[in-house]
Amino acid sequence: MPAVPDITLNNGVTIPQLGFGVFQIPPEDTGQATRNALETGYRHIDTAEMYGNEKQVGEAVRASGIDRDEIFVTSKLNNGAHEPDDARAAFDQTLADLGIGHVDLFLIHWPLPAVGDFTRTWQALEEIYRSGRAKAIGVSNFQPHHLRRLLETADVVPAVNQIEVHPYLTQDDVRAFGTEHEIATEAWSPIAQGKVLDDPVITAVADRVGRTTAQVVLRWHIQRGDIVFPKSVTPKRVKENFALFDFELSPQDMSEISALNRDERTGPDPDTFNMAG
Template identity: 75%
Template sequence: MTEVPTITLNNGVGIPQLGFGVFQIPPKDTRAAVLTALETGYRHIDTAEMYGNEKEVGQAVRDSGIDRTEIFVTSKLNNGFHEPEAAARAFRKTLETLDIGHLDAFLIHWPLPKVGDFTETWHAMEEMYRTGDVNVIGVSNFQPHHLRRLLDSSTIVPALNQIEIHPYLAQDDVRAFNTEHEIATEAWSPIAQGLVLDDPVINAIAERLGKTAAQVTLRWHIDRGDIVFPKSTTPSRIKENFDLFDFALSEEDMAQITALNRNERTGFDPDQFNATST
């Protein structure tokens, strides 16, 4: 089986650098997709209460026959539960819904800067970590100014910051801030909802290497040091996205792909997004 690199987080916990995401996978398709991913060799599953498929993720983990300690599972706090007591209840609900024992990582899904004080939410996350029911706590979609506020009022530095990253949104400023503070960067929407798959620069590299545009893009993420989790419900695509470790990108390849940055988002701007029901 392919050996996926492990990233050691700031609290000493290891996380597989390549994972499987279930965003936008309908609940009815989630169990089968996750089982295929686990059979392929993925040992990192990324879900969220917002996605509506935590239950099916848990079923797949239990049904896989793989020792629970070998699978890293992440979920996220939904937007309507930032008040500390509500956050604690939401965390307990996630644990019950997944039904896989402990949770490996739990993240604040969005900072919601105009909704409430996310630093108070983070204090609730710190308490969850201290109980031992979750191994890692972190954030998602946090910009450097969000992180500065959080760090100024907290005792635990987030281990993870999951942000939108792809060749059209390189996010070098956020990544640099994360690195400076020993916060690992995770990349969601790693192929820009498919937009980069027709890019002539990426396709020229892929043709030269005998790989697909998706594989080249995902390898770019890996070589940058980001944690990445592509998603698919197609077994052949799930396996293709895992097949990243038998080729290498040159420094020139990396530079050409990074130069495609146009600061173009496929998702919400964290400074503007404040919906608590999404």
């Protein structure tokens, strides 16, 4: 099977363009799911403090027998830890729970505009980055206006912005801002929690290329240049989701899928979501 391409972030760190997400996987199932992903060939795992399964991800990485430097691990700051001292303590706990020496990427999970000043939170992440315990830092769910505000005071430009992206929410404005400022886009909920898989346009493309609708949507993400990490606990689907690099969508396929955009979210709106839990 062809290798997963790497994307070089703005600080020179490389990240596999395809990863494995553990959002909504219960802790008791996370270890096996992560092991399955690593055995399939994934070398990029995306977790978060909020998911409650960092320990299990770390255990699977340590037990894999794969060199630590070959596995890219992302985690994210919990919403209740935006105060700088809280952010530092939360990161220390993430490192302890993962038990893998360092984090490859650490993100502010949500901007939480009504909760506090995320520019102060970012300063704490910059300290963590300078310490070498996180190889790169970034943000998640930031809109262009959040990013503009952050960049006014930041010494370090975020390496990535992880946002909800799928054919019903193409996020062209956020992605364009990222491209302009060399901030890579990562796509969460890449198949809209399954909502796009029965769409007639995507079904027709899948029939043309002889692939599943999920593979078509994930390939659409890859060809757009975004970093994507589908989630599944079913080994067959984990393998299917990895088989994206031996076929290609035509420009017509790509434009037909992109035209499905209707600015429809499956998750919260970053401008109104302020849960600090």
